[in-house]
Structures are given as structure tokens and as C-alpha cells.
Amino acid sequence: MTYRHNRQVRTLVLAALFGTTLFISGCNKHDESSHAPAAAAAADEETAFAITHFSDKTELFVEFVRLAVGRESSFAAHMTTLSDFKPVSAGKMTITLSGAGQPDETFTVDAPARAGIFRPVATPRHVGQRNVTFRLVTPTFTSVHEVGPVTVYASKEAAMKAQAAEKPDGPGAISYLKEQQWQTDYGLTAVAKRPLRAAVAATGTLRAPASHDAQLTAIAAGQVSAAGSFPRVGMKVKQGDVLAYLVPRLGGDTDVATLEVAAQKARIAAQAAGRERERLEALYQQEAVPEKRVSTARSEESLARADLAGAERRLGMYRKGGAGGAGIAIRAPISGTVAEVSVAPGGYINEGQPLLHIADSERLWLEVRVAESDLGRIGQPSGASFSVDGFETPFEVSERSGGRVVGFGNVIDPVTRSAPLLFEFANPDQRLRIGMAVRASVFSGKATEVIAIPATALIDDNGQSVVYVQRGGEAFERRAVQLGMRDGEWVEIRSGVAVGERVVSKGAYQVRLAATAPAAMGEGHVH
Incomplete structure (x- = not known):
């Protein structure tokens, strides 16, 4: 979309006073050196012509007096990037006048006069409705603004006459300058x-979803010991990781020595049952014993090994294991982050007391x-x-x-x-x-x-x-x-x-x- 209007608030008055050119503007202490052509050579009042145009990357806001053949016209082209609405700080700008059955004319400036403002100067050679294109090439992107037809007049007098016939912009516009826009959070x-x-x-x-949240509680009363690094809030864990060990309290007359004796007895019984099963299998191969005795020996060996496994698990709750932990392993039921730790290493807890809270967010x-x-x-x-x-x-x-x-x-x-x-x-x-x-x-x-x-x-x-x-x-x-x-x-x-x-x-x-x-x-x- 292209906006065109006369800048009534930016009126250029040129006067010869002690050999000095004065620029007067309705803006607050505006220096209009970029908003009006510096090469104008008449004492008549002349208003700037403004165009606003958007490409897919930039906004162009350009001000210039009406173009006339043989007269230098300085453009004040304000370039804003649409990604952040900040000024374009580097690049080369080319203005092309085309159409009306005349050769193309190009005018180029290699860098901005200051951040966001390019000041190319055009001296048209051909009269008529000329299509104006602004092409900006920066180190990171290229932006083209085809702003449409602009009249090139035969002389400045003809341009002034056309200006006098135009209706001024309607009142009520709020002025908010590009420099103000660039310095604020604007868009x-x-x-x-x-x-x-x-x-x-x-x-x-x-x-947390039900499947992504786990509250770990003690399955028995006992002491909590570390399994390497003790869990802490914010710690990442994976499903199955051993987080700590729970060493249950011994009940009644049970002590560690009793558990060790029970485990040794179970180990001896399992070994004896195994040897008996091997002996009967050899006799069965010689058809010296019936198959039923072999089946009975195999069952007795299985029961003995089951007793041994149970005895070793009970003993393992109270002595150091190969993983460096002691007692019942407290494992992470889900992968996630430790959200809360309710017990310290070495502390005693009761059955059902909270241990850890793990959540996956x-x-x-x-x-x-x-x-x-x-x-x-x-x-x-x-x-x-x-x-x-x-x-x-x-x-x-x-x-x-x-x-x-x-x-x-x-x-x-x-x-x-x-x-x-x-x-x-x-x-x-x-x-x-x-x-x-x-x-x-x-x-x-x-x-x-x-x-x-x-x-x-x-x-x-x-x-x-x-x-x-x-x-x-x-x-x-x-x-x-x-x-x-x-x-x-x-x-x-x-x-x-x-x-x-x-x-x-x-x-x-x-x-x-x-x-x-x-x-x-x-x-x-x-x-």
C-alpha cells in the first residue's frame, strides 16, 4: 500500500539573507536538510511531497519536492525494517525513473546519511508520468519499493502551479516522527x-499429567541411605535410576547374624539338592531308578534355590551391595525432574512417609x-x-x-x-x-x-x-x-x-x- 500526501507542516522557505540560506519548518526545531531539497533556487513557498510504501521487508517513507526537468531534487528516504521497526543502518539505494516512453534514469547513493535515512539526489531529464522505484541493497537483504507514477514537470514554475491546484491534506493528523519511532518499542x-x-x-x-507425576513413599519404616549422589531439587532422573536405599528396621529377635546363618543354610541345602538331582539323573540313564524320583529331585532343588534367593534378598537389605547401596533400592518410576525431597540421607522414616516427588513437565x-x-x-x-x-x-x-x-x-x-x-x-x-x-x-x-x-x-x-x-x-x-x-x-x-x-x-x-x-x-x- 502506498500513502501520498503533501507535508504542510514541513514548508520550506528559502530566503537570501546576508548570503545565508534559511530553512524554516513547522516541526519542533526541525532541521529540514533532509526533508526538502537543498538545491532549490526560488524564494517562493514550496511544500514537500511525501510517499509511504511497504515492501515485504521494509517501510519506505520518503519526502521530496515535486520533480522538474533539470532541477536537482534531494530525497529524504527513511527506511525501516519491518521485522523490528528499527532504522536500516547500511546499504545502497537506487532510484529509477521509468515509463512515459522515455529511457530509464537511475540515481544512486552508496550509504545512508545517518542510520535509517538515505539522501539520493535526482536530476530528471524527461517530462511526464514516470514510474518511481526505490531499490535498497543491504549486506543481508534486498528490498524493492515500486511506488507508482510521479509527475516530472517541465520546470519548477509548472511544479509550483500544480502544487497550488492541489488540495491540502485534511487536518487532525498526529505527528510521530521516525526518529521517535526508532527509539521506542514501536510496531x-x-x-x-x-x-x-x-x-x-x-x-x-x-x-502435571497423571502419568508424568510420581510421589514416592516409604514401603517400610527404616533408614534412608544415599546411592551415590543423594537426590536434590531440580535433578534430572531417568526411569529405573536408583535414587537411594531404604534400610528397614529389624523386627523382634532378628539381627544381621541370624540372617547370614539363614542364608548360609539355604545355600548348603540348594547345593545338596543339586548334587542329589545330578546323581539320580545319572542312575535314570542306566535305568536304575524310575523317572518319578528324578522329577521329585528336580522339584526339591527348585524349592531350595527359591529359599536361597529369598534369604539373600533379606540379607541384602542390611549389607552393602555391589552397586554401593544398602537396603531396598528406591528407583525412579518415571523420567523427569526431582520436584521435592522430603528426607535427608541417614534419616529415619515411617512406613507411608513421603520420600521424593518426581515430575515431568x-x-x-x-x-x-x-x-x-x-x-x-x-x-x-x-x-x-x-x-x-x-x-x-x-x-x-x-x-x-x-x-x-x-x-x-x-x-x-x-x-x-x-x-x-x-x-x-x-x-x-x-x-x-x-x-x-x-x-x-x-x-x-x-x-x-x-x-x-x-x-x-x-x-x-x-x-x-x-x-x-x-x-x-x-x-x-x-x-x-x-x-x-x-x-x-x-x-x-x-x-x-x-x-x-x-x-x-x-x-x-x-x-x-x-x-x-x-x-x-x-x-x-x-x-
Whole structure:
């Protein structure tokens, strides 16, 4: 989209006074050396002509007096990158005049006069409607602005006559200079139609899914000993890792010596049963004993080995093992992060007492409480978005983002008069934490194509929602808007702006300040 207008606030008056050329402007202490041609040679009043144009990478805001054959015209081309709305600091700019049945004319400047501002000078040789193209080549990208036809007049007098016949721009524009835009957190967004979904507000909490959360408790009373490095909060563990050992207390008259004797007896019995089984198998091969005796010997050997295994396990709970631990191994049931440690190494615990809490936050549950009065409007939930204090942008839970509905409770809580609704979603960078409180919007039904803008573009002006629409590179207009549904960071606009217009989506408050208190924004720019 291209914006063209006369810069009535930037009027150049040239006067010969003691051999000095004076530049006078309506801006706050504006030095207009880049906003008006320095080579103009007339004492008549001449206004600058301005064009604003967008490519896919940059915004061009250029000011120049009307072109005339044989006259040098200096352009003040302000170049802004759309990725961050900061000035282009390096590059080569070429202006091409083409069309009207005349040869192409090119004018080039190899670098900006200062960050964001290029000052190519053009001296046209041909009269007529010439198509003007600005080509910017930087070390990282190339941007082309085809701004359309511009008239090249036969003389400056003809240009002045055409200027006199034109109607001036309408009043009411808010001036917010490029230098001010570049120095603040500023951005534009084109008004367009987007699919939005109706939503219901709710509060919620982030939880770990049931399969991604484990509370380890003591299966018996005893002492906890370390298995290498004792678990700590934030420690990453894998399923099956031995985290610690639980050494149960000995009951009654049992002591370690008794357990060792029992294990030795079981070992001797198992060895004897094995030798007896081997002897009978040899006799069976000679047909000296019946097969039944061999089967009985094999069963007795199996029972003896089972007794031996049980005795060794009981003894192993109280003496050092090959893995460097002692007692019952406490293993991680899931992979994740240690969220809580409820016992210290060497401490005694009772049966059922909490030991460790392990949670995997790569996927989370969003549990929201939907008010009883809103249940009729939700119907079948299709997704949600939620905001968390400390995070600038909201998070989305939907099928397109890998989320899903886990369950929707059918019982109303008698205290809160609400029903629980669970969503599951991915948390790959694990920025979100289990237990966080959130403000959520639950979506219902299918998306509807509506005119929408970012919610950051809205300003509450004494209870009225307003936005600031760009009329030109440095000119803005306050508009009151009527809001519709809200879908995450996007808001439906039912009236006040049109598709294709651009609204200030970052720094709208600064534009408002420029409109209400220009002095608070500082002095104008100096090129």
C-alpha cells in the first residue's frame, strides 16, 4: 500500500539573507536538510511531497519536492525494517525513473546519511508520468519499493502551479516522527481478516499429567541411605535410576547374624539338592531308578534355590551391595525432574512417609474451572488460551499446537459452582511450571473469519477503546473502535478500521502521548 500526501507542516522557505540560506519548518526545531531539497533556487513557498510504501521487508517513507526537468531534487528516504521497526543502518539505494516512453534514469547513493535515512539526489531529464522505484541493497537483504507514477514537470514554475491546484491534506493528523519511532518499542500491524473463536473467561492451574507425576513413599519404616549422589531439587532422573536405599528396621529377635546363618543354610541345602538331582539323573540313564524320583529331585532343588534367593534378598537389605547401596533400592518410576525431597540421607522414616516427588513437565495439564453460568455457552470446548504473570504473550492450547481436551467434568462443585475442564499441551522449553495460576479463555465452536487486530493495539481512553491508524510514515489518526470476540492476543474489530489499514500495535501509548502532550515527546529530529 502506498500513502501520498503533501507535508504542510514541513514548508520550506528559502530566503537570501546576508548570503545565508534559511530553512524554516513547522516541526519542533526541525532541521529540514533532509526533508526538502537543498538545491532549490526560488524564494517562493514550496511544500514537500511525501510517499509511504511497504515492501515485504521494509517501510519506505520518503519526502521530496515535486520533480522538474533539470532541477536537482534531494530525497529524504527513511527506511525501516519491518521485522523490528528499527532504522536500516547500511546499504545502497537506487532510484529509477521509468515509463512515459522515455529511457530509464537511475540515481544512486552508496550509504545512508545517518542510520535509517538515505539522501539520493535526482536530476530528471524527461517530462511526464514516470514510474518511481526505490531499490535498497543491504549486506543481508534486498528490498524493492515500486511506488507508482510521479509527475516530472517541465520546470519548477509548472511544479509550483500544480502544487497550488492541489488540495491540502485534511487536518487532525498526529505527528510521530521516525526518529521517535526508532527509539521506542514501536510496531505496526496490517488490519486483516483472521479466524477467531468465541471464548469464555475462566481461571485455572497448571498441573502435571497423571502419568508424568510420581510421589514416592516409604514401603517400610527404616533408614534412608544415599546411592551415590543423594537426590536434590531440580535433578534430572531417568526411569529405573536408583535414587537411594531404604534400610528397614529389624523386627523382634532378628539381627544381621541370624540372617547370614539363614542364608548360609539355604545355600548348603540348594547345593545338596543339586548334587542329589545330578546323581539320580545319572542312575535314570542306566535305568536304575524310575523317572518319578528324578522329577521329585528336580522339584526339591527348585524349592531350595527359591529359599536361597529369598534369604539373600533379606540379607541384602542390611549389607552393602555391589552397586554401593544398602537396603531396598528406591528407583525412579518415571523420567523427569526431582520436584521435592522430603528426607535427608541417614534419616529415619515411617512406613507411608513421603520420600521424593518426581515430575515431568514436558507436557502439562491446564485445569480450568468453568463457571456454572458459562457452561451453556461453551458446548463442546475446542481449545483454550491462557496468560501467566511474567510472560508477555499468551499461550495457546489447540489441536494445531499439539494440544487436546483430556476431560470435562459433569459434576458441579458445590462450593465454587464450577466444573473442571482439563487440557493437555506440550511444554518443550519447560518455561511453564507446575502449579502456576493462569487466566484462561476457553474456546467453543468453530472459528469465524472476522476483521481482527492485536490486543496490544488497543488503548483504553476514558472507557472507550481506541486505536491509532497510520495515515503516512509520520502521520497517525486516532480512531474509536467497537470490539467483538477475543481470541488469545487477537481482538475482533466490528467498526472503526478497514482491511489493509495499519494500526500501531506496539507503542500506541507513545503515539497517544504525542497527540496529547507533544512537548513530552521531546524535540523534533535533526538530520
